[in-house]
Amino acid sequence: MKNLFYLPMWYFKNVLLKKEKPLQTVLFITDYCNLRCKHCNETGHAGTTMKPYNKIKEELKYAYREGSRFVDFEGGEPTLWRDGKYRINDLIDLAKEIGFFSTTVTTNGQMPFDYLKADSIWVSVDGYKEYHDMVRGEGTFAKLHKNIANSHHPAVSINMAINKLNYKSVLDVIKYANASPYIKSVSLNFHTPYPGTEHMMLDWDKRCAIIDKIIAMKKEGYAIMNSVSGLRAMKKTPSSKYCWVSNFILTDGTRLRECAGKQAGICDQCGFCMSGEMASVMKLKPDTILAGMKLRM
Numbered sequence: 001m002k003n004l005f006y007l008p009m010w011y012f013k014n015v016l017l018k019k020e021k022p023l024q025t026v027l028f029i030t031d032y033c034n035l036r037c038k039h040c041n042e043t044g045h046a047g048t049t050m051k052p053y054n055k056i057k058e059e060l061k062y063a064y065r066e067g068s069r070f071v072d073f074e075g076g077e078p079t080l081w082r083d084g085k086y087r088i089n090d091l092i093d094l095a096k097e098i099g100f101f102s103t104t105v106t107t108n109g110q111m112p113f114d115y116l117k118a119d120s121i122w123v124s125v126d127g128y129k130e131y132h133d134m135v136r137g138e139g140t141f142a143k144l145h146k147n148i149a150n151s152h153h154p155a156v157s158i159n160m161a162i163n164k165l166n167y168k169s170v171l172d173v174i175k176y177a178n179a180s181p182y183i184k185s186v187s188l189n190f191h192t193p194y195p196g197t198e199h200m201m202l203d204w205d206k207r208c209a210i211i212d213k214i215i216a217m218k219k220e221g222y223a224i225m226n227s228v229s230g231l232r233a234m235k236k237t238p239s240s241k242y243c244w245v246s247n248f249i250l251t252d253g254t255r256l257r258e259c260a261g262k263q264a265g266i267c268d269q270c271g272f273c274m275s276g277e278m279a280s281v282m283k284l285k286p287d288t289i290l291a292g293m294k295l296r297m
């Protein structure tokens, strides 16, 4: 119940009074990864840092003090994270002890993740079968398919980044998610052209045409996390951005008020669905608010 009161209070302080403090935190805990995905930029492949437990504790406390109540553990591959006896579930417990309302882990699903205690799990599926393998490497779809089925977690969803290699597979990914009893919903994002990955970005016309098809499937009842208003917002270069709703703490400890895309100067080409969802939440679009509540509560 206290969580429900927190959200209108947060909105009042940060949106209406323009304090602009985060509600959610994307916390990068390692840059070690067991894949070399074609759309991921080099920093995700560095393999130099396992952030120490005590540093993560300090960062979680900082994010909580700032007002954040939702945390997503990211990487690299976050399930590879370790520090002595500590594993990722210790970070999830720690976030809950500090007071975060919910925790999320984004994983490539290449190893079993049935042990994860996060409230929700995002598995990256960048295409159906061979399309996914084209982006993430041969055999990777089969592995994640098996691990999703064996996870027995009630809140496993799919995250897809749509790019030049996999755009023909979007509708099949939506159908795959819908047909699986183990997958709750699918979140659809477009490739964001971080340095070195510009060639993977889809033309804007194709992006808009795909968004229309996604909206049609959403209206047919497919379990798509994006709201219709959020999807429509992704068709335009937004006049106002609300990316400060999520703060980012990078593997090297850099604390950003917004995503690294801002520093790279690529906000106008942003493909992350959260950008569209946030713009719609701020306009108090009911379907987006409902989608956000379903996602986080």
Ligand SMILES: C[S@@+](CC[C@H](N)C(=O)[O-])C[C@H]1O[C@@H](n2cnc3c(N)ncnc32)[C@H](O)[C@@H]1O
Residues within 6 Å of the ligand: 033, 039, 040, 041, 044, 074, 075, 076, 077, 078, 106, 107, 108, 123, 124, 125, 126, 159, 160, 161, 189, 190, 191, 192, 193, 194, 197, 271, 272
């Ligand atoms: C960087 S990965 C890290 C977590 C984990 N290793 C995984 O593969 O899910 C987090 C998510 O970001 C997405 N991603 C990576 N590069 C992207 C880009 N340039 N544009 C949009 N999404 C991207 C991935 O597809 C994945 O769903």
